[in-house]
Amino acid sequence: MATVTLTPKKVPSLRLEADNITPDVFAGxxxxxxxxxxxxxxxxxxxxxxxxxxxxxxxxxxxxxSIVIDGDASRVKYIGMKMSAGDILVKGNADMYVGAWMLGGxxxxxxxxxxxxxxxxxxxxIIVDGDAGNYLGAAYRGDWRGMQGGLxxxxxxxxxxxxxxxxxxxxxxxxxxxxxxxxxxxxxRIVVKGDCKSKVGGQMVExxxxxxxxxxxxMPGFQxxxxxxxxxxxxEATFALYEGDVGERHPKRKGDVVFGKLYLKY
Amino acid sequence: MAKLVTDVVxxxxxxxxxxxxxxxxDDGKKILDVYNACAIGAEKFLHSQASDRITxxxxxxxxxNWKDVSYDEAVxxxxxxxxxxxxxxxxxxxxxNCESQAVGTQIGEVTGAIMDNxxxxxxxxTLIAVQDVGIPSCTxxxxxxxxxxxxxxxxxxxxxxxxHMSRYSIYPRGFFTGKGxxxxxxxxxxPRCTDTSKLADYHLxxxxxxxxxxxxxxxxxxKGEKLPxxxxxIPKKTIYEVAETMKSGRFGIIFFGMGVTQSLSKNHNIDxxxxxxxxxxxxxxxxxxxxxxxxxxxxxxxxxxxLHGFPFALDxxxxxxxxxxxxxxxxxxxxxxxxxAVFVLGSDPGAHFPFGSVKKIWGLPSVCIDPHITxxxxxxxxxxxxxxxxxxxxxxxxxxxxxxxxxxxxVEPPEGMLTDEEFLKKVLTRVKELKGA
Numbered sequence: 001m002a003t004v005t006l007t008p009k010k011v012p013s014l015r016l017e018a019d020n021i022t023p024d025v026f027a028g029x030x031x032x033x034x035x036x037x038x039x040x041x042x043x044x045x046x047x048x049x050x051x052x053x054x055x056x057x058x059x060x061x062x063x064x065x066s067i068v069i070d071g072d073a074s075r076v077k078y079i080g081m082k083m084s085a086g087d088i089l090v091k092g093n094a095d096m097y098v099g100a101w102m103l104g105g106x107x108x109x110x111x112x113x114x115x116x117x118x119x120x121x122x123x124x125x126i127i128v129d130g131d132a133g134n135y136l137g138a139a140y141r142g143d144w145r146g147m148q149g150g151l152x153x154x155x156x157x158x159x160x161x162x163x164x165x166x167x168x169x170x171x172x173x174x175x176x177x178x179x180x181x182x183x184x185x186x187x188x189r190i191v192v193k194g195d196c197k198s199k200v201g202g203q204m205v206e207x208x209x210x211x212x213x214x215x216x217x218x219m220p221g222f223q224x225x226x227x228x229x230x231x232x233x234x235x236e237a238t239f240a241l242y243e244g245d246v247g248e249r250h251p252k253r254k255g256d257v258v259f260g261k262l263y264l265k266y
Numbered sequence: 267m268a269k270l271v272t273d274v275v276x277x278x279x280x281x282x283x284x285x286x287x288x289x290x291x292d293d294g295k296k297i298l299d300v301y302n303a304c305a306i307g308a309e310k311f312l313h314s315q316a317s318d319r320i321t322x323x324x325x326x327x328x329x330x331n332w333k334d335v336s337y338d339e340a341v342x343x344x345x346x347x348x349x350x351x352x353x354x355x356x357x358x359x360x361x362x363n364c365e366s367q368a369v370g371t372q373i374g375e376v377t378g379a380i381m382d383n384x385x386x387x388x389x390x391x392t393l394i395a396v397q398d399v400g401i402p403s404c405t406x407x408x409x410x411x412x413x414x415x416x417x418x419x420x421x422x423x424x425x426x427x428x429x430h431m432s433r434y435s436i437y438p439r440g441f442f443t444g445k446g447x448x449x450x451x452x453x454x455x456x457p458r459c460t461d462t463s464k465l466a467d468y469h470l471x472x473x474x475x476x477x478x479x480x481x482x483x484x485x486x487x488x489k490g491e492k493l494p495x496x497x498x499x500i501p502k503k504t505i506y507e508v509a510e511t512m513k514s515g516r517f518g519i520i521f522f523g524m525g526v527t528q529s530l531s532k533n534h535n536i537d538x539x540x541x542x543x544x545x546x547x548x549x550x551x552x553x554x555x556x557x558x559x560x561x562x563x564x565x566x567x568x569x570x571x572x573l574h575g576f577p578f579a580l581d582x583x584x585x586x587x588x589x590x591x592x593x594x595x596x597x598x599x600x601x602x603x604x605x606x607a608v609f610v611l612g613s614d615p616g617a618h619f620p621f622g623s624v625k626k627i628w629g630l631p632s633v634c635i636d637p638h639i640t641x642x643x644x645x646x647x648x649x650x651x652x653x654x655x656x657x658x659x660x661x662x663x664x665x666x667x668x669x670x671x672x673x674x675x676x677v678e679p680p681e682g683m684l685t686d687e688e689f690l691k692k693v694l695t696r697v698k699e700l701k702g703a
């Protein structure tokens with residue numbers, strides 16, 4: 001695995017749109033070629049090399065390419081957007097759209113990330129040690145396909161609108177979330193180790209939400225069914241199972257109506 | 267002697283009343299009186315006659331002293347800050363005509379600007395919800411003639427759209443609504459007691475920020491499923507009763523305002539409200555309509571919709587249209603230091619944006635194009651007064667139900683004053699020269 005190291009050398013005056021920072025674009029390129037890739041500040045096209053010192057060189061394919069951002073990228077958008085393989089390590093924070101629409105590979109962020117990470121992603125992993133912003137693993141505006149596959153793991157807290165229109169894959173939040181978890185969810189699984197505020201599973205059709213802490217206000221469309229023992233992410237516990245959102249449309253399978261499942265730990 | 271101008275369109279709120287009459291002096295230079303308008307609409311016409319009105323552009327120095335400049339100097343400054351900026355924000359567009367909006371969009375295309383309108387702090391969330399789940403809507407004419415169930419959710423037309431209730435929603439007698447108010451049941455959902463809620467058959471005094479739960483509860487109630495004892499502070503008995511009232515009508519309409527679009531849940535509230543409307547169409551005929559505020563905010567969404575495909579928060583910086591509220595919306599851009607010049611036309615962010623955003627405007631090259639002195643003109647470096655659209659110049663505007671109405675010119679603007687469109691055309695010409703486009 002060949003590693004390309006990007007060391008930040010200049011803070012962007014506005015925000016940097018760096019959708020070229022992916023193993024797919026870097027693959028087969030030398031350090032000089034990578035430094036010559038374009039980035040955008042608003043309407044102005046600049047070079048990646050204006051903002052980062054590039055060391056090392058990329059592998060022949062995306063899968064053989066590893067990118068390390070050795071510093072803070074909290075003003076850099078679109079890191080790892082649409083990547084299909086390889087891996088990216090960000091040693092500081094990252095801005096919006098980390099791993100948006102990603103297909104495969106792995107992104108690790110040691111700090112925190114802003115909104116729209118994992119938008120519409122279909123595969124791969126996003127691991128965040130710090131906090132995540134709003135719209136994690138959600139759908140783009142007007143799209144009915146949020147996260148469809150892969151894994152997002154956040155060590156800290158997450159913002160609002162986690163997994164909106166989610167259809168597959170798994171999101172695990174170590175801390176608490178703001179409002180709206182799994183709104184319009186049609187599949188996949190969201191695990192929250194901490195507390196949720198309210199509007200959890202609103203308009204949910206299918207899929208699972210598992211909450212270890214409290215939910216401040218439950219949605220009126222969820223009805224208690226029974227208690228179940230589950231092993232979730234390595235820990236076993238007893239959960240109360242609620243099904244809903246009964247106000248929303250639901251498909252039938254083998255004669256039974258399929259509901260979204262909300263597990264709340266006792 | 268005075269002459270009477272009839273069928274005047276009121277350029278104040280999204281109701282866009284088209285039955286005003288204005289008496290003007292024979293030379294057509296002064297408005298004497300305004301008939302049929304609400305207090306706010308009449309004031310808009312009469313305010314154009316103020317003796318202390320600003321009639322020439324003026325610039326502010328660092329100490330806050332104003333100096334009159336010519337329109338040519340104003341065009342030069344505006345064109346230069348837009349052409350020099352890497353990411354200029356062109357905000358407002360709601361209190362002007364569609365013709366000006368179209369010219370403004372051309373400037374945005376040449377300079378690679380972010381175009382945003384007042385929907386960003388108003389009904390933008392509605393537009394997001396429409397993109398998510400669609401919208402079953404109608405025109406206000408259908409409401410007059412057919413509606414026998416009216417829901418006002420998070421809005422207070424008695425004060426914000428004063429003639430809405432008499433022209434369209436509560437009082438008028440229409441083709442199938444011959445008994446006027448007596449043929450209609452009115453539901454008001456608002457945490458506060460308002461002059462609108464006093465007229466209601468049902469006033470659901472909901473807990474603040476729990477609209478999403480109540481919308482969901484209605485959907486559960488329509489299906490006859492069981493509810494918790496109270497939802498959002500409303501007993502379940504009342505929810506079932508109001509749900510039955512809604513289902514039993516022949517034609518119903520939900521009007522909603524900023525009480526739901528800008529409180530907790532935002533676009534999800536509207537998403538749920540549209541879902542409620544869709545569910546009600548299993549039992550009766552129902553529509554839903556946003557109570558748009560500025561008289562032509564709908565028009566700016568229409569113009570950008572047909573030019574670039576998105577109704578607000580339009581990012582043209584990379585030469586093609588992008589859109590993502592939360593990223594390309596004015597307050598997010600200002601808060602995150604993502605813009606380096608601010609242009610405001612036909613809106614007052616100084617009064618309506620969070621103070622943090624207004625401070626950011628103050629720190630940037632900025633221009634405010636507005637007939638009035640506003641909090642925005644006070645924080646911008648350049649203030650360009652222009653003629654009042656709908657009073658001193660005509661043009662197209664869109665009503666809250668997306669019906670285009672041609673505004674009328676009633677009087678002449680003060681000598682030598684430019685209209686929005688004339689000023690923007692000059693800026694466009696200069697910007698093209700500077701950009702070599």
